[in-house]
Amino acid sequence: MASAQTNRLDDGGLIDRSAPLNFRFDGKAFSGFQGDTLASALIANGVKLVGRSFKYHRPRGILTSGSEEPNALVELRTGARREPNTKATTAELYEGLEAASQNRWPSLRHDVMSVNQLFAPIFVAGFYYKTFMWPAKFWEAIYEPAIRRAAGLGRAAGVADPDHYDKAWAHCDVLIAGSGPAGLAAALAAGRSGARVILCEEDFVPGGRLLSDGGTIDGVPAAEWLSRTLAELADMPDVGIMTRTTLFGVYDGGTYGAIERVNDHLPSPPEHQVRQRLWRIVAKRCVVAAGAIERPIVFAGNDTPGVMMASAVRTYVARYAAAPAKRIALFTNNEDGWRTVETALSAGLQIAAVVDARPDVSPAHRSLASKGGFPVLHGSVSGVDGGKDGVRKIAVSLTGGARAEVEADGLAVSGGWNPAVGLTSFHRGRPTWNDDISAFVPDGAPPGMTAAGAANGDFGLGACLSQGFAAGATAARDAGHNGKAGIAPVADDEAFSLTPLWHVAGKGKAFVDYQHDVTASDIELAQREGFESVEHLKRYTTLGMATDQGKTSNVAGLAIMAAVSGRSIPETGTTIYRPPYVPVAIGAFAGHHRDETFHATRLTPSHHWAVEQGAVFVDTGLWKRAQWYPRAGEKDWLESVTREVKAVRSGVGFCDVSTLGKIDVHGPDAGAFLDRVYINTFSNLAVGKARYGLMLREDGIVYDDGTTSRLAEDHYFLTTTTAKAGLVMQHLEFCRQVLFPELDVQLTSVSDQWAQFSIAGPKTRDLLKEIVDPAEDLSNEGFPFMGAREVTLRGGLEARLFRISFSGEMAFEISVPARFGDAMARNLMLAGAPFGVTPYGTEALGVMRVEKGHIAGPELSGTTTAADLGLGKMMSTKKDYIGRVLAGREALTAPDRQVVVGIKPTDKARRLRSGAHIIPKGQTPGPGNDQGYVTSVCFSPTLDQWIGLALVERGRERIGEIVHAHDPLRGEDYDVELCNPVFYDPDGGRQRG
Amino acid sequence: MRIVCPFCGERELGEFTYLGDAKPMRPVAGASEDEVFDYVYLRDNVAGETSEYWYHGGGCRAWLKVTRNTLTHEISSVEAAAGAGAAKVGA
Incomplete structure (x- = not known):
C-alpha cells in the first residue's frame, strides 16, 4: 500500500487527481498523480532526501524544478532500461515507475562513504592531481580502481539498450526555443505573419513560468490567455509546438539540434515506436525564448x-x-x-x-x-x-x-x-555583463538568432510578451513573410x-x-x-x-x-559555451545506425541465389560477398576453398564480381582523358580490346587498378577495385571537371547497373557456348585473350563479354543488366552441370590471384609505387598523367625500395601468415634490419603448400635468397625463400589458350 | 553546415565531400618537380576567407568551388569548379 501524499495540497495545481499513479523510490511504494514529475511526487509524499553528493556523499534534496537540477539525479527504470543520472525534476511520473537513489552504500539514509566529509580538508580542489601522483606504478593497480569504485554517480545498465531511436529533419522559417510568455508571443506574431513556425518546449506542457507564476495578460488570468493562445496556434496549419523537446545545439547555416523525448514518459515505448528522436531543424530565423x-x-x-x-x-x-x-x-x-x-x-x-x-x-x-x-x-x-x-x-x-x-x-x-545564454553563445559568442540585473546577457548570437524576454535579460511579464512578439514578427519578416502580426499581448511589468x-x-x-x-x-x-x-x-x-x-x-x-x-x-569573464545544452543519449545520435543497420548493406545480384547455396558471406565495405560455398562433409573453410580452386583449375567455375566499380566513359576525348588518369596509354587501344590500367595519385603513389575495355571509338568501359569504386569516380570527376575541362568526355557510374561474373577454367568455353548465342565466335581467333565486345545471349539478351583473367586460367567475364544477375547465376549452374561447374567465393578468388602473383588491396597499400609492384614498365614516357612528376622523386625510385616478391616457407609443411616481418637470415630482428613484410598468403592447392607475397627491400634482385620471417605478434619465427611472385603458369599459356 | 549547390539548391553538409584548398593550379606538363611538389603539398593555413573544393557526390556529382570563412564558417559564394584547377593543360 502506497503511503499517503502527506504534503499534497488540498486543491489547485495542474495535476489530474482522478488519475493516481503508483511508483517506487528505493523500493518503497508511493503514489502521485498524472501531471506530476518524479520530483513533485516525492515532495508530495514528504520525501526530502533523494541522493548523495558526488565527492563527500552529503545528503541532498531537490533544488530546482527544471532541467538545471544538479542534485536530484536518480537511476530511472530497471534492467536493460536502467538510466543513470536522470533528473527527477524532469522525469514525468507514470504508473509503475521505479527509481533508485545514487551514489550511496548500503542505503541512502546510512551511507558509509559520508565519512569522506571527515577527511574534507584533503578533498580540496586539485585533490586527485596532488594526491595520486606518486608512486607512478600505483596508478593503474591501486589508485584508479579505488577512485572508480568511490566516485561516479549512477550505474549504466550494462546491457544493450532494447529501445529504438530515430533521427529526423525538419525545416521552418522561424524556430522558437521555449513556450513561456516570450516564446508564445513570438509564435503568435510569426504564425500570424504567415511563417512556418516550430516551437520547441522541453517541458511536457507549454507555458513556461506562466504555469507557476500566473499573472494577468490582456486583462485575463494567465491560464486563460494561455489556453486561448494555444488554441489560436493550433488553428495555424504551419505552426507546430513540439513538447518534450529540447533545443540543445546550434550549428552552421541555421541548423539546430533538438532532442524529442517521444516516449520517456511511459514505462517503455509502445510497439514499433521510438524512445527518443533526434531532430535536425533547419530554420531561417531562430528566437531564443528559453527563459532564465x-x-x-x-x-x-x-x-x-x-x-x-x-x-x-x-x-x-x-x-x-x-x-x-x-x-x-x-x-x-x-x-x-x-x-x-x-x-x-x-x-x-x-x-x-x-x-x-x-x-x-x-x-x-x-x-x-x-x-x-x-x-x-x-x-x-x-x-x-x-x-x-x-x-x-x-x-x-x-x-x-x-x-x-x-x-x-x-x-x-x-x-x-x-538568462539562459547557452544557445546564443554556442558560436563562441561571449555574453556581456548587465549591471542592472547583475547577470550575463546574450551577445554575439549566431547569425539569424535573437533572444527575447527573460533569455535576453528582461524579466517582466510585459517585457517578455512585447519583446517576444516583436522578435517573432521580425523573424517572420526576415524570412520573407509580411502578413499582419496584429497587436502584441499586454501585461504589466513587475519591479526587479x-x-x-x-x-x-x-x-x-x-x-x-x-x-x-x-x-x-x-x-x-x-x-x-x-x-x-x-x-x-x-x-x-x-x-x-x-x-x-x-x-x-x-x-x-x-x-x-x-x-x-x-x-x-x-x-x-565566462568560459566558452558548447553544445549540448542538456545531456543527449548516444543512442539518439546513433539513431537506427546500430547492429545490422549500422550502415547500409549492398547485396550482389546473385546474393539470394548464393544464400540458397549455403554460401558463407564476408563483409567487404558495404557489400556482402560469398566467401566460399561449403559442401556437406567438408570440415573447414580450407577444405571448401581448396576444392573450389581445384575445380576451377581443372574444369570450370564462376564467381560474382559485380562489386567491382564500373564506369562508362563516353565522348570523342575519352581516350585522351584516360591517358591522363592512367600511367599507361588507352587512346591507342583497339575497339574490341581490353587493357589493364594503373592509376596514381598526384603524389606518385599507386591509387587503383583495373581493366578498361574499348567498346566503341568513343566509348570505354572502366572497372575499379571494389574498395575504391566510389573514390575513383569522385577522382575522375575531379580530373574531368576541374583539371581537364577542355576534354569532351562524360562519366557515368554503372556499378549497380551491371551484374558481372567471372567464368574461369579450361572448360569455360564449353559452358559459355551454352549461354551465348551460337552465332557468336568464342574461338581463340574469334575472341582472343583481352578481347572485349558486346554479345547476344541465347534468348536475345545483350551482354558484354570480356576475355580477361584474374585466376590465370582461360577465363571470361560476362556482364548482364543487374536484374538478370540472379538468372545468370542459375543458368550458369544449369548449363554448367555437365561440366561440373563450381561456384567459387572471394577466398578461392584470392588464392588464385596469389598463385598468379596478381596484386590486390594488401599490395595497393597507399605506400607502393608502380615499380614497387613490378609494373614500372607500364609508366608511359610519352605523355603527361596524374602522378607522373612526383613518381620520379628520388626516394620513390631508390634502388633499395621494398618491392613485391613471392615467398615460400623452407619447411614445406609450414603455414605462412600475413604481417610477419622479413629480416636477413641469421640476424636478430629489430627496427634496424627490418626489410619488409608479408602482405598476402594462401594455401596453394596447386603447389600443395603455403605461399605468399611480400614487400621486401631489393626483393627482385634477391630471388632464391633465404630470409627470416619474424612474427612477434603470434610468436612465430621461420625461414622463407624469396621467389618469383608468379607461382602458377608464369608464361601465361593457360589464360591465352 | 549547408551549401547552396548552383545546380541542386541548398543542401545539407552530408551530401558533400571536402577535398581542400582550391587555390593551387595544376602545373603544365613540363613543370619541374619543385613546381609539382608545391602544387601537391604546399597550402596556406588561412584565418579568414578561403576557397575550397567540395564534391556534391550525394547530388549532381558536380565539383564546387566554395568560398568560406574559416573563422565564422560563413559561405560567401559557391560556383561550379569547372576548370578551376587547370592553369595550363597537360599532355
Whole structure:
C-alpha cells in the first residue's frame, strides 16, 4: 500500500487527481498523480532526501524544478532500461515507475562513504592531481580502481539498450526555443505573419513560468490567455509546438539540434515506436525564448535537503500542489523572491521569516509581512541547522552584526536570475555583463538568432510578451513573410530590484557546484594556487563540468573568483559555451545506425541465389560477398576453398564480381582523358580490346587498378577495385571537371547497373557456348585473350563479354543488366552441370590471384609505387598523367625500395601468415634490419603448400635468397625463400589458350 | 553546415565531400618537380576567407568551388569548379 501524499495540497495545481499513479523510490511504494514529475511526487509524499553528493556523499534534496537540477539525479527504470543520472525534476511520473537513489552504500539514509566529509580538508580542489601522483606504478593497480569504485554517480545498465531511436529533419522559417510568455508571443506574431513556425518546449506542457507564476495578460488570468493562445496556434496549419523537446545545439547555416523525448514518459515505448528522436531543424530565423535560471546564494549548509530555489518552491506549490515545506523561510536579494511568499501564503503555508539582503524592502512587502505574521530580517543566511531529514533552523547574520535564528522546515533561496545564454553563445559568442540585473546577457548570437524576454535579460511579464512578439514578427519578416502580426499581448511589468550577493561568509561547507561538490573555499584555493583564469578554474576545481554543466553554479563561481582576485565579474569573464545544452543519449545520435543497420548493406545480384547455396558471406565495405560455398562433409573453410580452386583449375567455375566499380566513359576525348588518369596509354587501344590500367595519385603513389575495355571509338568501359569504386569516380570527376575541362568526355557510374561474373577454367568455353548465342565466335581467333565486345545471349539478351583473367586460367567475364544477375547465376549452374561447374567465393578468388602473383588491396597499400609492384614498365614516357612528376622523386625510385616478391616457407609443411616481418637470415630482428613484410598468403592447392607475397627491400634482385620471417605478434619465427611472385603458369599459356 | 549547390539548391553538409584548398593550379606538363611538389603539398593555413573544393557526390556529382570563412564558417559564394584547377593543360 502506497503511503499517503502527506504534503499534497488540498486543491489547485495542474495535476489530474482522478488519475493516481503508483511508483517506487528505493523500493518503497508511493503514489502521485498524472501531471506530476518524479520530483513533485516525492515532495508530495514528504520525501526530502533523494541522493548523495558526488565527492563527500552529503545528503541532498531537490533544488530546482527544471532541467538545471544538479542534485536530484536518480537511476530511472530497471534492467536493460536502467538510466543513470536522470533528473527527477524532469522525469514525468507514470504508473509503475521505479527509481533508485545514487551514489550511496548500503542505503541512502546510512551511507558509509559520508565519512569522506571527515577527511574534507584533503578533498580540496586539485585533490586527485596532488594526491595520486606518486608512486607512478600505483596508478593503474591501486589508485584508479579505488577512485572508480568511490566516485561516479549512477550505474549504466550494462546491457544493450532494447529501445529504438530515430533521427529526423525538419525545416521552418522561424524556430522558437521555449513556450513561456516570450516564446508564445513570438509564435503568435510569426504564425500570424504567415511563417512556418516550430516551437520547441522541453517541458511536457507549454507555458513556461506562466504555469507557476500566473499573472494577468490582456486583462485575463494567465491560464486563460494561455489556453486561448494555444488554441489560436493550433488553428495555424504551419505552426507546430513540439513538447518534450529540447533545443540543445546550434550549428552552421541555421541548423539546430533538438532532442524529442517521444516516449520517456511511459514505462517503455509502445510497439514499433521510438524512445527518443533526434531532430535536425533547419530554420531561417531562430528566437531564443528559453527563459532564465534562478541562481542560488552560496552559504554554509546551502546543500541541506529542504533548501530550494524560491521559484521552484512556487512551481511545486502552484503547478503541482505539493508543499516542499510547511513552514518556509525565504532568503532573497531581489524583489522576485518575494513572489514565493505570496504563493505560499495563498496556498495556506506558513512563512517563518524573510531574510532580505537588500537595504530596503518595499512598503507593500512590509504590509504583506505584517498580514502574514512573519518577520523581515535584513541580512543574510549564514548557516543551516539540519541534515538528511531536512532543515530545522536557519542562522541569520543581521545587517549591523547581530545574529538571529529562524525555525523553519524549508528554505527558499533567490539570488537573482541568469538568462539562459547557452544557445546564443554556442558560436563562441561571449555574453556581456548587465549591471542592472547583475547577470550575463546574450551577445554575439549566431547569425539569424535573437533572444527575447527573460533569455535576453528582461524579466517582466510585459517585457517578455512585447519583446517576444516583436522578435517573432521580425523573424517572420526576415524570412520573407509580411502578413499582419496584429497587436502584441499586454501585461504589466513587475519591479526587479536586486542587490548582488554571491557568497555569505560562514562556518561550514558552502557549495557553489552541488553536483561536483565544489565549495567556495575550493575556488579561493584555486585562486591562491594560480588557477585564476576561468578556464583554469573550471578544470582545476571541475566547477561546471558535471552533467548539469554548471547551470546553477557557473556565474556564482566566477563571481567568487572575481571577488578574491580583486577583479570585476566582466573582467573575470565566462568560459566558452558548447553544445549540448542538456545531456543527449548516444543512442539518439546513433539513431537506427546500430547492429545490422549500422550502415547500409549492398547485396550482389546473385546474393539470394548464393544464400540458397549455403554460401558463407564476408563483409567487404558495404557489400556482402560469398566467401566460399561449403559442401556437406567438408570440415573447414580450407577444405571448401581448396576444392573450389581445384575445380576451377581443372574444369570450370564462376564467381560474382559485380562489386567491382564500373564506369562508362563516353565522348570523342575519352581516350585522351584516360591517358591522363592512367600511367599507361588507352587512346591507342583497339575497339574490341581490353587493357589493364594503373592509376596514381598526384603524389606518385599507386591509387587503383583495373581493366578498361574499348567498346566503341568513343566509348570505354572502366572497372575499379571494389574498395575504391566510389573514390575513383569522385577522382575522375575531379580530373574531368576541374583539371581537364577542355576534354569532351562524360562519366557515368554503372556499378549497380551491371551484374558481372567471372567464368574461369579450361572448360569455360564449353559452358559459355551454352549461354551465348551460337552465332557468336568464342574461338581463340574469334575472341582472343583481352578481347572485349558486346554479345547476344541465347534468348536475345545483350551482354558484354570480356576475355580477361584474374585466376590465370582461360577465363571470361560476362556482364548482364543487374536484374538478370540472379538468372545468370542459375543458368550458369544449369548449363554448367555437365561440366561440373563450381561456384567459387572471394577466398578461392584470392588464392588464385596469389598463385598468379596478381596484386590486390594488401599490395595497393597507399605506400607502393608502380615499380614497387613490378609494373614500372607500364609508366608511359610519352605523355603527361596524374602522378607522373612526383613518381620520379628520388626516394620513390631508390634502388633499395621494398618491392613485391613471392615467398615460400623452407619447411614445406609450414603455414605462412600475413604481417610477419622479413629480416636477413641469421640476424636478430629489430627496427634496424627490418626489410619488409608479408602482405598476402594462401594455401596453394596447386603447389600443395603455403605461399605468399611480400614487400621486401631489393626483393627482385634477391630471388632464391633465404630470409627470416619474424612474427612477434603470434610468436612465430621461420625461414622463407624469396621467389618469383608468379607461382602458377608464369608464361601465361593457360589464360591465352 | 549547408551549401547552396548552383545546380541542386541548398543542401545539407552530408551530401558533400571536402577535398581542400582550391587555390593551387595544376602545373603544365613540363613543370619541374619543385613546381609539382608545391602544387601537391604546399597550402596556406588561412584565418579568414578561403576557397575550397567540395564534391556534391550525394547530388549532381558536380565539383564546387566554395568560398568560406574559416573563422565564422560563413559561405560567401559557391560556383561550379569547372576548370578551376587547370592553369595550363597537360599532355
